[in-house]
Amino acid sequence: MQTANETMNQINIEQLNKDIGLFPQVHPVTEDMNITHAGVSRLVMLDRYAFKDTEKVTLTKGDFVVLTVKDDPKFPARGLGYIVSIDWQQAKAEVKVEPEFRSVLDKPEEVETGIINRKLDVIDKPLEVFYEQIAKRNATGLAAVETDEAKRQESFQQFYNELSNLNFIPAGRVLYGAGSETDVTYFNCYVMPFIQDSREGISDHRKQVMEIMSRGGGVGTNGSTLRPRNALARGVNGKSSGSVSWLDDIAKLTHLVEQGGSRRGAQMIMLADWHPDIVEFIISKMQNPRILRFLIENVDDEVIKQQAKAKLKFTPLSATERDMYQSIVNYKNVEGRGGFTDAAIADAQEKLDLGGNYDVHNSEFLTGANISVCLTNDFMDAVENDEMYDLRFPDVESYTKEEMKAYNEEWHESGDVREWADKGYKVRTYRRMKAKDLWNLINICATYSAEPGIFFIDNANDKTNATSYGHKVVATNPCGKVA
Template sequence: MTGNHKYSKQQITKLNNDIQKHFPHLFLIDDTMHKTFQSVSRLVMLDRYSQKDINHVSLGVGDLVLLVIKHDPKFPTRGIGNIVKLEGDLAYIKIETEYAGMCEDIGEDNIVVREIKEIDKPLELYYEQICHRVANHLGMNETLATVNEFYKELNEMNLVPAGRVLFGAGSNTKVTYFNCFVMPFIHDSRGGISIHRQKVMEIMSRGGGVGTNGSTLRPKNTLAKGVNGKSSGAVSWLHDLSELTHLVEQGGSRRGAQMIMLADWHPDIIEFIISKMQNPKILQFLINNLSDPDIVREAKNKLKFTPLSAEDIEIYEKIVEIENQNPNSISKATYNKAFQALKDQGTYSVNNPEFLSGANISVAITKEFMHAVEHDLDYQLRFPDIDNYSAGEKAAYNEKWHLIGDVREWENMGYKVRVHKTIKARELWNLINICATYSAEPGIFFFDNANDMTNAQAYGQRVVATNPCGEQPLAAYSVCNLAAVNLANMVDLKKND
């Protein structure tokens, strides 16, 4: 894992001079430093954890820089190179051999040209520089001996803090040291959604991921009396929230992460479950094999059929003709595609393939739902009956519903609840399993079990959702703090202990 990448003495001298002049909060390279890592590990360290000269005040010939070597709107590929010439707003960069083969516009002598604003200059080429920065900042109120011991543990990689700490500590920026946050339930109003979105954007801009439970948002076609209209539904607003992942850059190539959940009792749950299905054959299977009309309708809404044009028909017929006349002259996949398209008189794909793509999604599972699944019972999809609330009931809804977030508790408090749909629990359970099997989503989160076992109850709190990775059930505004203790380094092979 640790490598022996060598930087020239001239390169190190220039970088140390740059740090002394422009970045005095960072640490100089000295002869004791050697950890540069190899390949992807080196790239990740330089790209995500090393501090950068974002204003290019020290940029010069010979500097190591990071740049996009293969452009892609979703997953651009980053690489490493060295500046050989600066000319106006352009930098001429010699790509390191390891990345040259992946570079899509490489020229003679592995040179590419980029606008200066598109490149990043890392200031910490050695892991030891990062360890010094982290140890000194986090230990600023400790004794020098403690700071030195902490540095030793970091440098020997006995303790590896999470990326947000490695990047943020001592950076003189306002980034978060916490990996992920869980937000409170959303207030069911345009203002509440806007405030929630603003907070999520702020967290993500500072490097954190976010977990959201959208179960408090009113279902599709519920009245929005204030504007004499109808709601577009919880799922549409949650999609809007997920788009922030694509919009907010968190440093280098790192993008944020989100978990978005919806309760199994929410009337929009069927749309939510199907929303990320990318396989048209599975959508056709749902249409042909599940009996619930709303499942069939949502699957049809997701499935996209494109009729063949006259040109398409001519091309596909020619492919079939060639294969029939000369067997094995056309690849099997190409022939099958042409044959099926002619049979269907069109091609199938999915509508809105990017829908909710900025988040992991999970269904918050209740005990009542699992009981209904186990005993093959009907299950009700319910929500507060806001269309028929009096002025007083609506005021209570606006004041309290987002603090409760659970239709069962809301009903127990004496407020009216409307049953939007009754469905066979196993039909809904089968839908979850089919979609999870063939699109890896949604996940399932046993919401009641998590609340039964959480220590948040001791503080008068309860679980709202999980972090984006899904391993930590958290209360509102709780955070996911990560670090790795390297147990392998602590094994004494001589003692077999």
């Protein structure tokens, strides 16, 4: 297998520096540069953070490129290689993939030779192939705020010394953005304020999430201020589709927005344990039909059963399928079994016993985000003491005009039903359930689908110094969850 240094020897540095001359943001390769990193670190550096000729004005035969080596819609794989030939009319290129990235290729001849054909839009040419180039660009960008030229040069040198010696490595968005002269954010992740519970509020929140993600930032959202499913929306004389549906709409932005750089975005979406939609939220990303059936058959809580049934999809066997599975089972006692394994026969018998196949409805629901439950001390106390727990929300259906005005103006500033009740506003208890049932549901779903995570929001607010400035913790960004 080639090492990073061996690969670097194949790059025509003289020609690369000529190409770099077209891009004032990029610093040329010099003899003192030596940091290339290796393995995954090298790929991430080149794919995520290196400045690229995205318009491909310098792309030519022999160029070192980053590309999608496995073009899977859900799980694409990136790798490194060299341009063998380019068909500009078809907007395709033949690329020789480096050996360490060939294992994911589909065809044996591709694995052996490393030669693949890919569209140009999944191929990028990095102009920064040494980490020191990135460090120089970053140092230039960070020092640019100095108005005095001598001070700017001094700051550049100080930044560059720290960065190039790896004494300090900035966050990914800084590595990508600083000095690039692009409109990207220098912050990796953001937490949004609570959403105002209105169409306008949701639209404004969605717009801000989209803007942040388009500039490279990840976003954390707490949807607990959105009214629950079927709650009255008096302005349109209708009912709400519920918090979880609106949060799925926000999560879809991850699939829609291509970020600055080469990656998709990341979102964390949270809901409080007291919210009436919490059971739906917890089950919303369960992809395992067996666990959904287990919940239906083994839990006592009717709402949990109802939500599990709503997620579970059953497709009856067709006559042809029934005959096929029966034919497989009929070989059970036949010598040789017609080539069917014990596992195949057992699977066919199970299909016949069930009368069909179990799957899940809406398998893409909320897949644009990680989800976590905001756990309060009140809930954890109820779990520990095996008590009932109230799922509550402001009683918008009974509010007067004046109370509704206060709700529209103040509820999203609070975002906590306990605090809202303490202020004297009416709160409706939608239902009571055993706290342990909810806690067990979180654990079952987290065990078998890795979602939801948990976030101890009261603990976070007890320990943060943000309260000294009149602020509070609303949620975390995707980096801060507890899985």
